[in-house]
Amino acid sequence: MKSASQRKDRVVLDTSLFVNPEVRGDFGNTPTEAINEFLDIARQIPALEFYMPSSIFRELLNFVNEKEIPGALLAVLRQKSPGKHEMTCPAFFLYELIEDIRDRVNKGLRIAEKAVRTAGKSEEQEVIQGMRKNYREALRDGIIDSKEDVDLILLAKELDALLVTVDLGAIKWAEKLGIRWLLPSKFKEYLLSFIEKEE
Amino acid sequence: MKSASQRKDRVVLDTSLFVNPEVRGDFGNTPTEAINEFLDIARQIPALEFYMPSSIFRELLNFVNEKEIPGALLAVLRQKSPGKHEMTCPAFFLYELIEDIRDRVNKGLRIAEKAVRTAGKSEEQEVIQGMRKNYREALRDGIIDSKEDVDLILLAKELDALLVTVDLGAIKWAEKLGIRWLLPSKFKEYLLSFIEKEE
Numbered sequence: 001m002k003s004a005s006q007r008k009d010r011v012v013l014d015t016s017l018f019v020n021p022e023v024r025g026d027f028g029n030t031p032t033e034a035i036n037e038f039l040d041i042a043r044q045i046p047a048l049e050f051y052m053p054s055s056i057f058r059e060l061l062n063f064v065n066e067k068e069i070p071g072a073l074l075a076v077l078r079q080k081s082p083g084k085h086e087m088t089c090p091a092f093f094l095y096e097l098i099e100d101i102r103d104r105v106n107k108g109l110r111i112a113e114k115a116v117r118t119a120g121k122s123e124e125q126e127v128i129q130g131m132r133k134n135y136r137e138a139l140r141d142g143i144i145d146s147k148e149d150v151d152l153i154l155l156a157k158e159l160d161a162l163l164v165t166v167d168l169g170a171i172k173w174a175e176k177l178g179i180r181w182l183l184p185s186k187f188k189e190y191l192l193s194f195i196e197k198e199e
Numbered sequence: 200m201k202s203a204s205q206r207k208d209r210v211v212l213d214t215s216l217f218v219n220p221e222v223r224g225d226f227g228n229t230p231t232e233a234i235n236e237f238l239d240i241a242r243q244i245p246a247l248e249f250y251m252p253s254s255i256f257r258e259l260l261n262f263v264n265e266k267e268i269p270g271a272l273l274a275v276l277r278q279k280s281p282g283k284h285e286m287t288c289p290a291f292f293l294y295e296l297i298e299d300i301r302d303r304v305n306k307g308l309r310i311a312e313k314a315v316r317t318a319g320k321s322e323e324q325e326v327i328q329g330m331r332k333n334y335r336e337a338l339r340d341g342i343i344d345s346k347e348d349v350d351l352i353l354l355a356k357e358l359d360a361l362l363v364t365v366d367l368g369a370i371k372w373a374e375k376l377g378i379r380w381l382l383p384s385k386f387k388e389y390l391l392s393f394i395e396k397e398e
Contacts, residue, residue, distance in 0.1 A: 084294060088287035091353055095283060095346050097293075101300055102345060105307070105338045109331065112311030116327050119318030128315050135311065139304045146301060147294050154290055 008049045012156040013077065014165035015052075015060040017184055023166050026188040031063040035073060038191075042076045045194040051159060053151035054079045082154035089154075093176060100143060107138040143169045153179060207248045211355040212276065213364035214251075214259040216383055222365050225387040230262040234272060237390075241275045244393040250358060252350035253278045281353035288353075292375060299342060306337040342368045352378060 018024055018034040027034035042050055052060070057079045115131035144150055149170050156163040156179045163174050163181040174181050182190060217223055217233040226233035241249055251259070256278045314330035343349055348369050355362040355378045362373050362380040373380050381389055 082290065084290045087290035089290055089293055091281065091283045091286035091288055091349075094288055094292075094296075094353075095349050097296070098343060098349055099346055105304075105344070108304070108307055108311075108338075109334050112307075112314060112330060112334065113327055115311060115315050116318045116330065117323065119315045120323070124316065124319070128312055131311060131315065132308065135308050139307075144297060145304070147298055150290075150294050150297055154293075 008047060010049045010051060010159045010161035012051045012053075012152065012159065012161045012163050013056075014152055014163075014167060014170070014184075015056050015063070016166040017164060017187060018060060019063045020166055023184045023187075026185075031060070032065050032068045035060075035064060035069060039070065039073050039076055041188070041191045041195070043072070045191060047194055048191075050077045051080050051155060051161060052077050053148065053155045054081045055148045055151050059148065080155065080159075082151055082158045084154065087154055087158060089177070093173075096176065097144075097173075104139045104143065108135050111135050111138055141168065142172055144173050145169060149173075153177060156180075207246060209248045209250060209358045209360035211250045211252075211351065211358065211360040211362050212255075213351055213362075213366060213369070213383075214255050214262070215365040216363060216386060217259060218262045219365055222383045222386075225384075230259070231264050231267045234259075234263060234268060238269065238272050238275055240387070240390045240394070242271070244390060246393055247390075249276045250279050250354060250360060251276050252347065252354050253280045254347045254350050258347060279354065279358075281350055281357045283353065286353055286357060288376070292372075295375065296343075296372075303338045303342065307334050310334050310337055340367065341371055343372050344368060348372075352376060355380075 016023060018027065018031045018038065024031065024034045027037040042048070057077075111131060111134045115127050119127050139145075144153065149167060152163065152165060152167070152170050153174050155161070156174060157177050161180075163170070163179050164184055164187050165171065165181070166184045171181050215222060217226065217230045217237070223230065223233045226236040241247070256276075310330060310333045314326050318326050338344075343352065348366060351362065351364060351366070351369050352373050354360070355373060356376050360379075362369070362378050363383055363386050364370065364380070365383045370380050
């Protein structure tokens with residue numbers, strides 16, 4: 001039961017799909033290869049529309065050789081920012097975000113205190129590097145911590161799209177907003193399943 | 200031109216008005232005294248309705264002698280939480296919050312690194328205390344950092360009320376949401392101006 005007027009399903013993509021070596025592997029050995037492979041597959045799937053927030057697309061351009069990216073990419077992977085001045089988010093979201101951050105900030109301080117106590121006993125640079133790692137994990141992992149992350153989840157919300165990212169923070173907050181998401185390791189299989197259907 | 204059906208203006212109060220000694224001074228020497236003085240004045244102002252988020256009212260109860268608080272307080276100072284499951288906030292608010300937090304988190308790490316580098320040269324406990332102070336200032340001042348803060352600004356928004364608080368974080372974010380606010384040091388004068396008008 002298909003009709004021409006049936007709305008296409010939408011997919012919002014993160015850069016990580018093409019940049020993160022663990023995920024990119026399915027598509028290619030370099031970001032440029034991965035994008036071209038994605039493009040080849042995506043063009044064969046009329047049932048899906050692909051989107052990427054403009055801020056994230058700009059990030060992607062830092063990783064690829066622009067000359068090797070065919071112009072067709074821009075027709076297949078649409079750049080669009082969420083309507084951040086029209087959109088709203090539920091107020092409870094704000095509560096959860098603030099509470100989460102508050103816990104993390106306290107944790108960050110405890111990590112710093114521990115580092116100061118260790119400082120006399122170990123090599124300074126080592127202590128600092130260990131602290132940086134722990135601090136960043138405590139304050140950043142599993143949280144939306146950049147405007148690019150916010151773009152990603154708001155765009156998926158606005159378009160009622162499927163979100164494909166490896167960012168655990170974005171996934172966690174996408175779930176709070178009722179956004180569908182896909183394990184990025186299954187993304188290529190997901191795409192191929194549409195081509196098999198068409199045939 | 201007054202009519203019985205004219206909506207009363209609403210005021211949302213923070214605990215700090217009664218607890219913070221610098222602001223409370225106008226009303227009394229102890230939180231309990233300050234509340235009773237406020238109550239005496241507020242009862243004479245039929246034109247205003249006073250509200251306090253329930254979470255903040257609970258905080259207030261930690262500072263006062265409950266037996267000395269007259270039951271009339273509950274009639275004058277209404278406890279109400281914002282409708283956090285119905286309310287929404289503009290999406291740009293989320294962007295500004297995330298960007299602000301990101302900057303602060305980076306600043307927190309630099310403060311911690313500096314402390315580790317100083318650790319060998321000064322007394323450990325002093326270094327830790329200095330770091331705690333700087334860290335808290337960097338990560339908490341001027342930001343909404345608790346669910347009580349969120350309650351305060353969302354309730355003011357929901358009721359289209361005047362917000363009275365000393366919390367700079369709440370004031371800053373209230374401004375972003377178009378909420379009116381009043382310098383807490385002028386709160387008593389503000390109240391008295393209504394009584395003079397009545398007379």
